[in-house]
Amino acid sequence: MGGGFYVSKVVGVVGIVFGAGAVATIIALAVVYSEELSKSSNAVGPTNGGSTVTAPGSSSVKPGTIVPTTKPSNEQWDKYRLPDTLKPDHYNLTLWPRLKPNAEGLYIFTGKSFVVFQCVKETDLILIHSNKLNYTKWEDGNLAKLSALGSIKAPTIKTTWLKETTQFLVVQLDGKLTAGESYKLYTEFVGELADDLGGFYRSEYEENGVKKVVATTQMQPTDARKAFPCFDEPAMKAVFHITLLHPPETVALSNGLEMAPVPVEEVGPEGPVNVLRTSFEETKRMSSYLLAFIVSDFDYVNSTTDNVLIRIYARKSAIEAGQGAYALNKTGQILKYLEKYYNVSYPLPKSDQIALPDFNAGAMENWGLITYRETALLYDINVSSNSNKERIATIISHELAHMWFGNLVTLKWWNDLWLNEGFASYVEYLGADDAEPDWNIKDLIVLGDVHRVFAVDALASSHPLSSNEEDIQKPEQISELFDAISYSKGASVLRMLSDFLSEKVFTNGISTYLTAFAYDNTVYSDLWTHLQMAVNSSGTSTSLPAGQTVHSIMNRWVRQMGFPVITINTNTGQISQEHFLLDPDSRPSVPPSEFMYEWIVPIRWMKTEVGQPQLWLQEKTANIPDMKVTGSAWVLANLNVVGYYRVNYDQSNWEKLLAVLSDRPESIPVINRAQLVDDAFNLARAKYINTTLALQTTKYLKGETEYMPWESALDNLDFFYLMFDRSEVYGDMQAYLRQQVQGLFDHYKTLTGNWKDVPSGHMDQYNQVNAIRVACSTGIKECLDLTAGWYKQWMNDSARNPIHPNLRATVYCSAISQGGAKEWEFGWKQFKNATIAIEADKLRSALACTKQPWLLNKYLEYTLDPKQIRKQDATSTIVYIANNVVGQPLAWDFIRDRWTYIFKQYGGGSFSFSNLINGVTKRFSTEFELKQLIQFQAEHNDFGSGTLAVSQSIERTKANINWVAENKASVQAWFHAETILPS
Template structure:
């Protein structure tokens, strides 16, 4: 339990540090994944979709020929009716589902991919009601004999009431059944439905992914349910607290593989099913699966594919890696297979709980909007997040695979076994997994020192968001998170990066197969405090301490007067003038901060800062920031100090040029961590000034600083013929080339253009090491013209490995030719050129290029209606898109445009990007002030520090 923010002697005496977490939870500990789920408008009875009339096979194997109906939608329903609310009433509780689905992997007569299904759910009535609400979205239903959209049966002795009226409520996504009588408390009932939906390419619910292998186009039917898309696959009680057992059966073409959460049984049993149409009868296979554990709908998965797999067994757990046949044949699944077992074993020890399933399937998908998804027993990944090819993959690709596998496996316990009750506590799932992924990956690759990357991966990123007045607390009120797009909006840096936890064994055992709220965790942490005798402030509990960190947004900056020992805390804001617009907090933006101080005698002292002010102890020596700057010539200046200093300068706690002085020692630095942190912070200066006269002198200054590092790596790699041995050194070699080339070091530009030119002459033999490809491709394309860009585009289209395609896709945005960037922007709206999963990130890549900034902004504004409709109002990618395209904004004109963009599209909406628009406006306002206050001094400083020729 002995956590807290440790203040070393060096950091403590300089004056200002960031306060951070308490007890077992500390701010900022995770890699942020853009769990992006596109929800395109697809065929549905509520959006003008075509009528589909396929057969549906019942669980017994007989064929039903449904008559698809146009659902009745009441036009005068008052807004306070249960079906006009987004949350389920507390009247019914599901016990188990029996679901049969048949995805069609070829188009029908209407040129559509569809799936048909039938299901029944057995539920218990817990409160008397004459209404059944069950989630449904974009499904067409078969009418039963009583002319309703479902059939209700009683499983007890009391007959079920008849259905009076049934319809689809599209806004709240419910199938509504009004009954002629009451359901009886304690009785169980069965609700049967037969339905059809589109197997669309919208990356949400039950959808299709398409790829080409050996010249043949192939279709995968796959799923992404989180957070609210299980209802697109079948009618269900689609809330995380509505846990149930699932019996899944899939019908699929011969010679294809069907997968789901449970272990398959009765596989490959041919059954003849009659299709409606001229083709006559067809034979399909039926695969049934063992019933699942009691689980939430968002963790369901079912997949039909033409895939192959490799497998191993670890402590009686079957581990399988599924991917395209060629990817498996080429050994791209071996790394994931080798690392999954050790990571699982580590988490069993860490949680003190056995892995609860007999198998762990992991599958790589060509089209998948999230990085990965923790479906229980069948984890889905982007190909780039699971498949490793030593000839094509860089060390950063390898690290990403290890950390993402660890992240998803961590969820098998924390999230799946024990699940949040409602999405307002999403941070509890994702924040914890985002911390322990480092521990799991460190177990898989102990030589990487990967835990050192926590600060770079998380602290810096979450600071940028949580230091805005438009941030949000970790935990919101349940009533404030209702709509699907509000749920999607929570999948951001705050939920992923602002949490850490440690003691969970009793917590997991107590709530296994159940749901919790965050206060349940505090209860168990308090039990650990009590049992170990850990000291907390007088009168405080884990609840009182932690609630200040999760129920109010932001974090404190703690100021220490090094003469008097007086400590002060206040809410840290990048723009202090926005304090008046910060939402009210019950805690008045005061945190309980544990501070450990190591004095000159190397004696630790800990105090708890509970109020705005406190006393550390009297210091005998007065030191200041200038003292710290002197130490930068030594070994002290590392990653977290850079982050603190530059963030403090942006918030006006220290002078901006004082922060810039910390970069002067970089010329003698060779380690990755300080370089990466410094470059991350200098990136803000480039965003603010790369369109101004300051850009040139900034480039000259950074060129001077990077030159020794570039030469260093040239020397230790035998003039770029070898790869550094250390994991971090490999990363820093990339930094050296990237910055050296971008600042105009001729030797670097000659090197990268030469490699790229050599590849253009012999496309079958790429001479560029995988570690260096992203930066070399970018550098060469930026320095070249149409020929270099078109070659890169051709190689992107021909790439058979997703990791290589991603490197090229980002590099194509580096060109300085506006007409090429405009063409590339147009390509993002053509799924045959840029996959839908990659469209928004490609636009952000283009906006990151100073030449492409205004082009991307104009493109997004002009096409917003189409983009929003095409990629879905609930897509997680919208916040990334809006923030990415506007991050350079720093003028009054851009602020005016941004506000106009918000007003012009108020009716269209922004979905999960709604908060991002407000944050962009706030960030732009802060940038305008910062530039006005700092431009002259920054220009003077760089001019003074640029070495004289």
């Protein structure tokens, strides 16, 4: 194909058909909406002869639409942010989703809504968010009705129209609203209950051969406006009164506790329809992005903890199979832990959690009605692995943490998203640890978040935790913030803060913060103020350095991108810091902050197995006499990896640490053994140390059986595989790792009685998976025979799967990789027949492991067919294929060829777009691939939430090219020299 783009004949035809279909759909939608509004007026209030305008998603103007011929430019409606003139008080919203398609094959919902708002500043303009909604046009020709509360009279509406770009319903008045007075804006509308996973949407599944439809929601960050007109910004908190009309065989859920459903007769296009009307208790004062309403025929299990009703909803078959029991059991326990941690009572009477067949995120913290992917909530002992169980516990803990931090107290604007998500990402480990104390899960934040985000934050194209408010305006800019920086760096720096303040002081500050700002909004510095208050009132000496405050320390970590590398010279006792960049020749994409890449760094450390008092590095360099050592003494900094920084040492200290790893690894805490490996590999990539020194940290693994160091090493060696699995280095690397993993493989073979049992420890269960995965991927015949044999047994008797749930993903991948079409087709059949999402996910990942290009190409085509691969899984499936060295070029060609379609169909604001771009390009390490990537960027003017990922991929590719050129020869020589060839 060369470096250019092409559109195949098949794709061209598909594009033409899709385009024609889209036009037909828009026309049909406009007609049907008009019919629906006129025929179902009793469902949404009197229409007074109203008609409809502007089909959802259409930019064309329909007859009768009230749109000025010439709109003034540079007006308030051309801006993305709401003006500060109005403030909502409460909404009254009635929605009627149709769970069956109409004659034109469209699913729709009808609605009526009024919002009572207060005028804060005198104005003759009402702007309220609206996206892809079609409104009734009233007898005066306008799309809304305005009335005043109290004795004053509301101004007359002069004109109304829809501003598509900035997603506003614009209401222009012929007079001024009076400051301090309250008004009511009423609208009736129709929207499409689409399958786009945003706003008010539909999820589909089959149960006992019958197609079922769920009407559900995902509002965060800016899609409440797709469900009803609203002031759709987090600071615009209000009370919501929700009513849902739904079929008699279904149940309705929302944020508030439901009242008894009332049977009513409504008039639809097909005539009178018997439905249930379910109203809900009014919500607390809350942001629009936390709203949820769901109609389904799901079942539930329930319990009560401290007068809080807890319910787990899911498909009837899933509830019947007991898959909601684990979540139900742990929810009450985690809620009680969080109440104690925050010292604030849970503010709602119920906690509903629901597992959805189609859901783009992992979960969403809607207040009182949390939505999840099925894999994130449902546990089945027969198919769920211990990692599945851990994910359920941590995600439940994450979402419940938001009930206070994010929901009760909400950040004013999305530029501070990091504090909301970072806090929940930190506390999720604490809640899960309380629920499962035997797992020792708190340590896993180092692998899951600290090391994960280091890789991103060490790029010159990284960004600070907190952005300037004026820089985050458009919905796609907001979506782009939902990245590893916000979640994982946020968690990492808050963990560091809790450590150096002490958990007691930290939680005291959190508690007063939540109490002071309950049902209100804040900025991140408000938290610093309350933490400083906790420090001041602690009554004990704190670990803050003299002259510093929580503000002065933490603002350096929040307002500048990146993190430092701390270099310790144990010969002189000198310690220094500088901004760590994976590519030392790159330049940060954002200007340096006022701190000029200098941090106030807390340093916990040990000297030859003895813990030392914490130190602070407040300057670029300092002399610490205690860090000077002689003889066999050594220094290890960042004890337990509580600090958000890397550590480098002089050559002498590195050699001593390597000797300790080799001779007495237990002298170094497990978590720091993982740190040494990760720091060394990344310091080598940044040219602080030789790559061969980093590789030496893996030599001791021959005798290591702990999970964290092995996982750290494998994560870093993955980079070597990405760079070299298409080159002559691959064979020597495989031989070395095969040699290193043999001991681990034999260890677990013995521990499990020749693979009959399961290790008892949580970490041991993880490391057993590593042992089999690496042994098979490096070609140990005993392992290959083992996995192929298990899979063959299953193929011979598909009703009885002999593979333990912990091992299934690894065994499936290994067997399918070794096999051909027969093995792949069996896996595909089992995937399509899987009734449990966790099992389907394991198979979906494993199907990407085949080495047959034609099967991978077929699998890629399936990702664009929702009947084969659900939309929520499309981008991750493409990334799975790209992880395969055979599939990577196929996946890259595929997304270039289909980009316009993928972008349109799967949503430019989708959180998975950055993962897609990074996942498909992470192996890039040649000039040819760089040129293709640059051309890809140039030929498309919109990447939505993946915009930053494209720039990061280009930066990463340039760094990879340089790294390979500088290290290929020495790496191959090292692997070759360290491998003991069979005699």
